[in-house]
Amino acid sequence: MTTAEGVAGAHRRALLALGGAALLAPRLADAQTDPLPSWRSGPRKQALLDFVGAVTREGAADFVRPADRIAVFDNDGTLWVEQPAYTQVFFVLDRVRELAPRHPEWQQDPVFRAAVAGDMAGVAAAGVPGLLKLAGAAQAGNSPEEFQRIAASWFGAARDHRWRRPFTELTYQPMLEVLAFLRARGFTTFIVTGGGVEFVRAISAATYGVPPHQVVGSTFALKAEDQGGRIVLMREPHVDFIDDGPGKPVGIARQIGARPIIAFGNSDGDYEMLRYTTEGSGRRLAMIVRHDDAEREFAYDRESHVGRLARALDEAPARGWQVISMREDWSRVFP
Template sequence: MQLRILPYRFATTALWLLFVSLACLSAGVWAAESNDPLPSWSDGKTKQAIVSFVEKTTRQGSPGFVPENQRIATFDNDGTLWAEQPVYFQLIYALDQVKKMAPQHPEWKSEEPFASALKGDMEKLMASGKEGLMKIIAATHADMTADEFSENVSQWLKTARHPKTNRPYNEMIYQPMLELLDYLRANGFKTFIVSGGGIDFMRVFAEQTYGIPPDQVVGSSLKAEYKVRNGKPEIVKLADINLVNDKEGKPVGIHRYIGQRPLFAAGNSDGDFQMLEWTTAGKGPRFGLLLHHTDDKREWAYDRKSHIGRLEKGLDQAKDRGWTVIDMQQDWNQVFPVATP
């Protein structure tokens, strides 16, 4: 909890403030609260487990001490750092791009999966399966330079708004997770995103939004090629999958990009199961963290039967594997950051 600066207009207020301060100081509460690195996390066993782990692994002389160059923390993105309902935001981006590009593609009116995408018929779109999705990806993510793609995403983030909250998508992020990222970094951890989402998509906003630079973002990707066109060197994105960084693809992505096993891994769905399994199978202290979406008032409540971010195996095995499960409703006293005015 941040200490609010109270108006200092009346002597009585000043006096009251002084009393409260003294009372807090004597109880040690002031110091504890103002230094709390995780103010949006309710006091309880989840927060305590995180803090204990960080203290244990970073305190010189502690039996669980881990040198700074091995303090790797990986975070899933969709449903872990930002929301993923009603559908993955990158899919919303793709559909918005289809709409934007439609005037140049009159044939899409009768051609699937574009016809369903343009009508907003999600059920029929999903029925087009992997092949259909790949056509949407090819049309909206490939056959353009990497710079053009980044520019498109950047423009979209400025104008697109979440259907439920009307906030920009990069404000649909979890305040407690921002604090956790900061807390880990302040303790010498190097923080990475390891997500099934597109690497080039996330890199557009990850640094500004999460403080995670482009080279610390691992995600799914398309192949690319280097071309010099009219004397101008370019990276061109191809309509051909390079890596699906999900499920058993996550430890592979971690190996490929990070090159060492994480000390700490956080996710929210069974797509993160193998990342947590790989992480916590390492020697010495390791931390596996799962975010359980239990809050249908402030966010959404979903798990075993959800079409997005299904969490079943993780819930069943978390206890046996020693993973910590965040109960969003109980453990977070704030979900999203206060809106920028």
């Protein structure tokens, strides 16, 4: 009996050990291959993992075929820093200062005066439309290709004032992980930005792995001209589409041609995009990056003139939108 018990016990211990290893294995594997290492465990990370699992599991009720796995991301404040002003504002200010001597008429316009004076608050107060007016005027007469070269060259040299780093390094590491994770699961990732489409295209591939044709943004009127026997595209000095607020669903329908199943935003400028995404049939997910981390980044919402977040925040619980706390949910902010 003792021997028999001993044998049975050893057998049972062996089975338990095997069972334990088998139970443990997936956890270890998960930890080793965590696709979101800069996200702390918690309801937001879990919601994202659950969603991606549900729509990519073949045969599952919520399965979505790869062609329909459309993911959209706002850029300013969602993928990179937007405070104290949009990155494009700094670019435009530098360009306006550079071009101002050739444009004395700019002194008549308060936005241009603010720009030349480096008055950030004055520029920011004019909002996206003011910024784009400034941007259009500062860049009229360029082709999109020339403009992208100018922008790329500026990105190479410019540094932000707080961290003294290139603006393309002020992206959020956890969001870069989401982009890569979704692509690895068969999603096509799009940037849907209120910023100028060519400005973001200048850096989207290298910074986010998003090719130019997967960037939707605000646009300047564009005209094809025959100049000296060559077709030249000329950017005209007025904005003809603002990809912000209700413009975002319009831009998505225009360029992507399909309703996203997952959307990321951070401000009321993304409100309509988040609704357009989650009002579709089938399983959907919308997530809001909430800037509540003054130490590592910035803390702002209702009262901010850049990236104001009020309505989307108020309606998030009822609409089932996930509000990401930068402070709590992200173990790391920058790459």
